[in-house]
Amino acid sequence: MNRPSCRRRWRAWLGGVLALTGLVLAQPRALAQFPPSEPLRVPESNFPDGYGLKGGRYTFAATSPARTFHPFFSVGDPTSQQAAALAGVARFPALLDGFFGEPIRLTGGMAASFEVELGVPDVRVVMRLRRGLRWSDGEAVDCQDVAFTVAAHTDPRYLQASGAAGLMVGGRLPGFACLDGEAFAFSFPALVDVGPYLIQLNGLTLLPQHAHQAAFDDGTLTQEGYWDAAFAGQHPERLVGAGPFRLNSGTPGRDWVFERNPYYWKVDGRDAQLPYFNAVRMVEVAAYGQALMGFRGGDLDKI
Numbered sequence: 001m002n003r004p005s006c007r008r009r010w011r012a013w014l015g016g017v018l019a020l021t022g023l024v025l026a027q028p029r030a031l032a033q034f035p036p037s038e039p040l041r042v043p044e045s046n047f048p049d050g051y052g053l054k055g056g057r058y059t060f061a062a063t064s065p066a067r068t069f070h071p072f073f074s075v076g077d078p079t080s081q082q083a084a085a086l087a088g089v090a091r092f093p094a095l096l097d098g099f100f101g102e103p104i105r106l107t108g109g110m111a112a113s114f115e116v117e118l119g120v121p122d123v124r125v126v127m128r129l130r131r132g133l134r135w136s137d138g139e140a141v142d143c144q145d146v147a148f149t150v151a152a153h154t155d156p157r158y159l160q161a162s163g164a165a166g167l168m169v170g171g172r173l174p175g176f177a178c179l180d181g182e183a184f185a186f187s188f189p190a191l192v193d194v195g196p197y198l199i200q201l202n203g204l205t206l207l208p209q210h211a212h213q214a215a216f217d218d219g220t221l222t223q224e225g226y227w228d229a230a231f232a233g234q235h236p237e238r239l240v241g242a243g244p245f246r247l248n249s250g251t252p253g254r255d256w257v258f259e260r261n262p263y264y265w266k267v268d269g270r271d272a273q274l275p276y277f278n279a280v281r282m283v284e285v286a287a288y289g290q291a292l293m294g295f296r297g298g299d300l301d302k303i
Contacts (some may be wrong), residue, residue, distance in 0.1 A: 037132035038112055039267045040097075042274065051268050052276040059281040060302040061291035065253055066284070069239055070227040071205040072161045079284075086258045086280060088136055088243025089205070089227075095127060095146075096202045106198060110141070110206065110242065110265065116194055122175070122187045123194055125201075129182045134263040135208045136246035137237070143178040148209035150176045152216055161222045167200055174201065211240040232256075244275040255283045 044051070066083035068074050074084035084090035097109040108114065111127040133141035153164035154173045167173055167188075175187035186201060215221040225231060229252040232239055236247040244264050250256035259279040266274045283300065285291045291303040 038130040044269045061285045068228045069232045087247040088241030125186045135240050136261045137240045143184045149207045208240045257281045
């Protein structure tokens with residue numbers, strides 16, 4: 001249920017722009033402009049209502065609480081998954097983008113390019129990160145982050161929680177190697193279908209090494225409380241990702257405010273950095289009736 005003034009922007013976001021709302025925040029973190037040196041340009045066809053304008057506000061309701069922002073555990077809980085995606089720490093970023101139906105058509109995401117080398121006994125997929133990529137805290141993204149991601153997902157301590165066990169083929173997990181600071185290669189047995197297997201690989205949420213290394217080392221990466229809602233409310237700046245937004249503030253059981261990520265790596269056809277909106281606020285409500293009252297009262301743009 002949408003307010004008429006918000007329909008256009010909401011459809012644009014659902015269409016792939018991920019350009020959610022803006023909110024004037026008290027003492028926000030600086031939103032310094034950061035045009036990546038090699039951004040991903042989103043084609044005009046992805047904007048069904050045309051290009052947007054920067055600014056505005058968008059507030060929506062969630063009828064269940066966000067319990068965790070953990071990249072592994074937020075999957076399966078709709079509100080947690082939505083909150084983690086908005087914070088840019090789960091389901092973002094993706095190395096590849098594209099159409100995953102039949103036929104599978106893959107294009108670059110955070111990886112500017114990829115090349116499949118068919119061989120025996122292994123297939124090798126070489127990718128190269130876009131130049132100038134940064135995490136939401138301004139730290140550079142490089143091959144070591146991808147290497148850490150693979151290690152964290154496939155470490156025996158975390159393998160079941162990460163879901164990477166599904167990548168096991170013939171008793172082995174995919175191989176990985178950094179070729180330089182931006183280029184890297186996956187290898188896996190040639191007996192698998194390359195397209196579907198690439199989609200599985202692409203489902204691994206990239207993890208910033210500097211944000212998770214300590215927890216990985218001491219075995220607490222999947223410990224209860226790590227990156228849960230209470231932690232996020234107390235330390236929003238420590239939730240580092242690479243999606244269009246980052247967590248600015250939040251109170252479990254009340255609301256979460258996500259501000260525009262100034263280091264986001266997508267632009268529109270005019271080279272305007274996405275998302276268009278500065279922030280989005282997710283309000284947690286106890287029941288649909290409460291959300292409906294907020295919508296009718298003008299406090300919510302969507303329920």
